[in-house]
Amino acid sequence: NAGVTQTPKFRVLKTGQSMTLLCAQDMNHEYMYWYRQDPGMGLRLIHYSVGEGTTAKGEVPDGYNVSRLKKQNFLLGLESAAPSQTSVYFCASSSYTNEQFFGPGTRLTVL
Amino acid sequence: KQEVTQIPAALSVPEGENLVLNCSFTDSAIYNLQWFRQDPGKGLTSLLLIQSSQREQTSGRLNASLDKSSGRSTLYIAASQPGDSATYLCAVSPFSGGYNKLIFGAGTRLAVHP
Numbered sequence: 001n002a003g004v005t006q007t008p009k010f011r012v013l014k015t016g017q018s019m020t021l022l023c024a025q026d027m028n029h030e031y032m033y034w035y036r037q038d039p040g041m042g043l044r045l046i047h048y049s050v051g052e053g054t055t056a057k058g059e060v061p062d063g064y065n066v067s068r069l070k071k072q073n074f075l076l077g078l079e080s081a082a083p084s085q086t087s088v089y090f091c092a093s094s095s096y097t098n099e100q101f102f103g104p105g106t107r108l109t110v111l
Numbered sequence: 112k113q114e115v116t117q118i119p120a121a122l123s124v125p126e127g128e129n130l131v132l133n134c135s136f137t138d139s140a141i142y143n144l145q146w147f148r149q150d151p152g153k154g155l156t157s158l159l160l161i162q163s164s165q166r167e168q169t170s171g172r173l174n175a176s177l178d179k180s181s182g183r184s185t186l187y188i189a190a191s192q193p194g195d196s197a198t199y200l201c202a203v204s205p206f207s208g209g210y211n212k213l214i215f216g217a218g219t220r221l222a223v224h225p
Binding site: 041050090100102 | 115142143145147153154155156157200202204211212213214215216217218
């Protein structure tokens, strides 16, 4: 039982490049989330999903897209990376209790 | 708009002390409140979840209380140990915006020295 896993762990991009972050969970959770964490700030919700095939915008969705084609996977895409997207990205999942379980994070630097 | 504040931002204590971390939120209309622990370079680990109808939850040396009417929660750590050193985050799930969203505070960075 791996819980929530994220790939990759680290990535460096140049401005304008694109990439996809993958999140996988093996707890059969309905809900999945993508957050970003910046120094001195709490986590901020980017997008979330309440079930397979559904997605919704969170607090800071601009510049990101997501997809939930399979219940266990939640993908976060950056179509044209910008330096302002340098951050640590966390994926989380939860059941109906809303106790959220987090992955180890992806540290992204955009030059 | 719901805002979550954690005071102090950093705390350093000697081993063995009992300590209290504070969390306040501006809107009392919440489903629940969670406390998390984050070690440097790692993800978040859920410590305690308090539903809005509850006043406290306990797990080992940790006790979290919730006073919804005053918009406050405290995390009490008994007999602190160097292994407790980490950043502690609280988050609320607000009525507005949906049950399954969390609004986080910026965290309290705790250092417990031998």
